[in-house]
Amino acid sequence: xxxxxxxxxxxxxxxxxxxxxxxxxxxxxxxxxxxxxxxxxxxxxxxxxxxxxxxxxxxxxxxxxxxxxxxxxxxxxxxxxxxxxxxxxxxxxxxxxxxxxxxxxxxxxxxx
Amino acid sequence: xxxxxxxxxxxxxxxxxxxxxxxxxxxxxxxxxxxxxxxxxxxxxxxxxxxxxxxxxxxxxxxxxxxxxxxxxxxxxxxxxxxxxxxxxxxxxxxxxxxxxxxxxxxxxxxxx
Numbered sequence: 001x002x003x004x005x006x007x008x009x010x011x012x013x014x015x016x017x018x019x020x021x022x023x024x025x026x027x028x029x030x031x032x033x034x035x036x037x038x039x040x041x042x043x044x045x046x047x048x049x050x051x052x053x054x055x056x057x058x059x060x061x062x063x064x065x066x067x068x069x070x071x072x073x074x075x076x077x078x079x080x081x082x083x084x085x086x087x088x089x090x091x092x093x094x095x096x097x098x099x100x101x102x103x104x105x106x107x108x109x110x111x112x
Numbered sequence: 113x114x115x116x117x118x119x120x121x122x123x124x125x126x127x128x129x130x131x132x133x134x135x136x137x138x139x140x141x142x143x144x145x146x147x148x149x150x151x152x153x154x155x156x157x158x159x160x161x162x163x164x165x166x167x168x169x170x171x172x173x174x175x176x177x178x179x180x181x182x183x184x185x186x187x188x189x190x191x192x193x194x195x196x197x198x199x200x201x202x203x204x205x206x207x208x209x210x211x212x213x214x215x216x217x218x219x220x221x222x223x224x225x
Contacts (some may be wrong), residue, residue: 001113001158003190031211033213034214036214036216042219043202043218043219044156044204044214044216045216046213046214046215051211089156093211099161100156100214102158103113104155105155105156
């Protein structure tokens with residue numbers, strides 16, 4: 001079946017540094033790639049997404065890059081802050097009706 | 113504005129007892145609805161999804177069932193809980209007919225003892 005792989009289970013950075021979380025996908029028809037953040041003990045909330053008609057999208061300190069040829073997308077967080085510490089999930093659309101396939105999550109730790 | 117409400121917030125239940133978790137979405141007509149399960153510190157596992165009233169598709173059952181009795185309501189249930197049912201249950205919705213982000217509820221934390 002289709003997969004989304006999130007290759008880093010944990011990522012530790014110093015406050016102020018940049019963090020990059022990488023994901024790959026298998027379905028060539030995937031056209032929508034959202035990212036979600038889950039803080040400790042809480043639910044998921046949407047942070048940023050990208051559609052396949054563009055290869056870059058930025059929102060404040062967050063940038064998503066999409067390489068359709070390599071079937072790879074990544075979340076870049078600049079000037080990290082302790083409140084960025086959380087689990088980040090990537091996902092990719094498959095088929096129709098807004099189905100998403102999820103990565104396993106990357107635990108980002110921002111050290112003061 | 114759309115709101116999603118899950119209940120209860122948390123439950124402690126005995127093995128073998130029944131369970132019913134609820135999810136209500138307000139302010140959105142005919143949403144796609146989803147149930148997810150997350151083991152403690154674990155990955156997201158999609159359980160069920162529904163695109164319309166009365167229609168529920170199973171992804172992974174885990175001895176659970178789901179129903180959509182109304183357009184804005186999604187219920188997750190089982191007659192007999194297992195220890196392995198412990199975890200965090202999340203309901204989510206997305207608009208029908210378009211690739212879009214999911215909006216998650218605040219979740220129900222379940223401990224089976």
